[in-house]
Amino acid sequence: MNTLALQIKNAALELGYEKCGIIKMSDIYGYKEKLEERIERTPEAKGFFQSQYRFVNAQETFPWAKSIVICIRRYGKYDIPEHLKGVIAKYYLVDSRTDENSKDFQDSLKFEKYMRELGIRAETERKFGLTALRWAAMKAGLGMVRRNNFFYTENGSWLYLEAWLIDEELELIETPNLRPCSDKCNLCIKACPSASLSQPYTMSPIACVSCITTFTGRDMPNEKYREEVGDWVYGCDVCQDVCPMNIKRWSETEEFPNLAELSQKISLEKIIKMDYDFLENVMQPKFWYIPKQDVWKWKVNTINAMVNNYKEQYKESIYEACKDSHEKVREMAEWAISKLNI
Incomplete structure (x- = not known):
């Protein structure tokens, strides 16, 4: 295993990330086929999906990029105000992507700083990302995309995904050990409002x-x-809430900064x-x-x-x-x- 890749992974884990993997930029190319498959299945949404082609062509925009560092952090640990459940989706209530008061956000900054101190050029976009996050996480072997389209690890789908483009050619791939969805399970499809x-x-x-x-x-x-x-x-949380793979995956053991006050x-x-x-x-x-x-x-x-x-x-x-x-x-x-x- 490459020493530099291992250093990056260990730093991510120390900063609270559940998983960290690294893939080559070329590993993202297969996303184009999946994107075209999605457009073929839902042609009415072609305009929406076309914006995703920027991820397929990321290397044209960032010619210096050689690899993608993809990290996963669990958010299914925060207290959710009872009166907002079913009104505002949980992910957005505890969204740390731009929340400077959040430890998750600050840890993300620390991780990025660490990579740069190693002499690595590392770039990200914290709102919608610079790459196809679920695809990158899947290619890194960090988990799997289930039938409801969400990415899962052993902790279910209540996860933040973050990625950085870097100028080092590295690779760090895991082998996921998750039970696949049953072909007979269609709970998410039946529940979709x-x-x-x-x-x-x-x-x-x-x-x-x-x-x-x-x-x-x-x-x-x-x-x-x-x-x-x-x-x-x-x-909306419906397709994740009904998923058997999310049962008992939310612990509500921590307070998200300022959420209790805002919720009132x-x-x-x-x-x-x-x-x-x-x-x-x-x-x-x-x-x-x-x-x-x-x-x-x-x-x-x-x-x-x-x-x-x-x-x-x-x-x-x-x-x-x-x-x-x-x-x-x-x-x-x-x-x-x-x-x-x-």
Whole structure:
């Protein structure tokens, strides 16, 4: 085993990563075939998937890169506020990618600094990455992609994946020892609220509740899957929650910085009352899949959740939203009043 590769791995483990592997840049090329296969299966999502080709051609953008260091950190250890379960997906509640208060974020910086102190050029992009993270982790033998499309280790799928492009030609491959999904198991497919997960390893982001509540869904009254979104306001956990391989994989033994305090300011009724300064300067930096100019979407998503599981207590909030400063929120509230006949 290459001494430098082993040094990198040991440093990652000391900093709290569960696993670390290294693959050659050429190992990413096979991702193109999988990407084209996904587009063939879900042609309606071709536009969405085309953006992923940047990962296939990463070496053209970074000609100096020779290898990819891929690391895995477990986040299925944090306390999740009970009242936000089924409303905001757990990953986003404890997302450390840009949270400077998080130990996970600080450890990521320390790991990157360590590699650079070894004389290695190491580059990453902490939001969406510079490579296909799940593919790289699979090629490094750190685990496997299961039928719901999520990457798993022995600790289930509640994982952060991080990768760095480096200018050293190294390789560090493990042999995964995981029991594969049963061919007879289709729990994730059956549970998917919008049938976005239509068959094993096949997901259409156009129908995905997580995508609708974040990246898309800008015309919610006319959204095809509006009812299927259910109670979700940001993200979705359903296909991971029902997976047998995730049973007892979440321990809730640690507090994520500032989450308990922030959670007290979040409920369906409180989101409707949020002023736009709070949405832009507190909510958006934490939940950054919705850009600043679209933070009105929090209120629209919330009204949709109120309609999908209506309670009399929501009536006042919906009427209050009719006076909101943003046209999209007023439009959604008026639609809800008509829909509910209240």
